[in-house]
Amino acid sequence: MQLTVIGPGCARCKALAQFVEQAAKELGLQYELIKVTDLKQIMALGVMMTPALAINGTVKVVGKVPSVAELKTLLSQAAEAEKAGK
């Protein structure tokens, strides 16, 4: 699963990255964490507010840092969608 943390590197973006990693590890997912910090790339992804999180290229979270529990729900949904797609 490809997890993209989008944000210019502020404290909240770092918190989001850390929580996402924690959530993915707790779920035992195979993941790849990418950080997008360049403003132009952020715009190209259609993100108006940071921090944001994209799962497999789709932006799921914009402008907030969800709790680890909320992130786990999001990630497991995405994991199921991935399985169903294969």
Added chain:
Amino acid sequence: MTAGTFATRWNRLSSEWKTFAWMVGVFLLAYYLPLSNPKVTAAIQEAFRLLQWYARNHTLACVVPALFIAGAVITFLSQASVMRYLGPNSNKLTAYSVASVSGGILAVCSCSVLPVFAGIYRLGAGLGPASAFLYSGPAINILAIFLTARVLGFSIGLWRAIGAVAFAFVIGLLMATIFRREEGERVAAQAALPEPEAPKRPLWKTTIFFVCLVAFLVFSDWYNPGDVVVRTASGGQFAAVALQETRDDMTFQLKEDWAGHRSGEKVTLAKKDLAGIQEAKTWVIAVYHARWYLAGLMGLAVLLMTWRWMDRAEVGQWMRNTWDFTKLLVPLLFGGVFVVGFISALIPETYVASLVGDNSLKSNLVASVVGAFWYFATLTEIPICEALGKLGMAPGPMLALLLAGPAVSLPNMLVLRSVMGTKKMLVFTGLVIVMATITGMIYGALR
């Protein structure tokens, strides 16, 4: 190695280098600091004195509550709902108005200003509202308003907020008019606006919660203006503002003509010549004496509401957001205060006064230009202005510096250039300088 782990490893490596660079810096400073120079030792003392003043006077009553409010703003107020008004299809007038005032919610810390600006410009309502936001955002974030009012005085704090909002509108409109032909170049990407969340509680609850939270800060922050009626030993009497008290004498600013002095003049009188000083009976002073009770009441109300209305996850998030801001801002602010104290003791007073000592066009322009290019770490513009004020900076240029300072700086000009191109960046910077100068002149003239 995947891209992800490589990026993590690179980040880790560069942060080690940063730590090393810090160590080298501190080492060189310790090695070469000329302690035998009396000017340097005086400057070090001044740095600690200023730091202590902030610790004693501004930290518990102002900075700490303001951090909690900032944390509450991004936890309990839906920023996404504000962004809707700045989306690509929003009504123009609404977009300008919302952009000019939304800094209070969207720019809780200046680090979020540039991404939001870029978002409004490329994906949302366009260049005009984005420029309006960029100008007003840093000036009307909650921490900046309260700290400015607390440290530099109520009127300049208010002017900073109102001036920023009013002129943001003008700058936005001008930018949109100047570049009306080039408005087309948008990113094709669909703006990923978050889905509207169902509000967790009715609006009135959120409103009351924030009113009490802000009221707590306002009361704990309440300032004694020092209005007094002075009776002298020789039988005279005058109304004045008490400014400073030393062992033997007191300094007043007159509020009426007295004994050959004009109203507004500062006079220093020996204590033995004073028969009595009585506080003026105004509501401001009455509130001042009751401030801890009022603040305590508001604090209890906030605690009660937190307990009854918020779920534990939200409260946890609020505390986490507050802590994040604290980690980000407190070292910057207090480090900034220390450095400002040190440097200001080394700058000759006449130099500052000759550049920005009056409310003339030249002084305001100098302050705006310096403010526009200089990089102010979040909130440090306030101790800097305070120090410059002591060195003789007039109120007009101070406001100009406060307005132009956080809106643009050399480093963020580079980012702006990459987002909107050289020409627009230069025009925007020019407009910021002109507007800040004009606002400073108006304020200076009214004072």
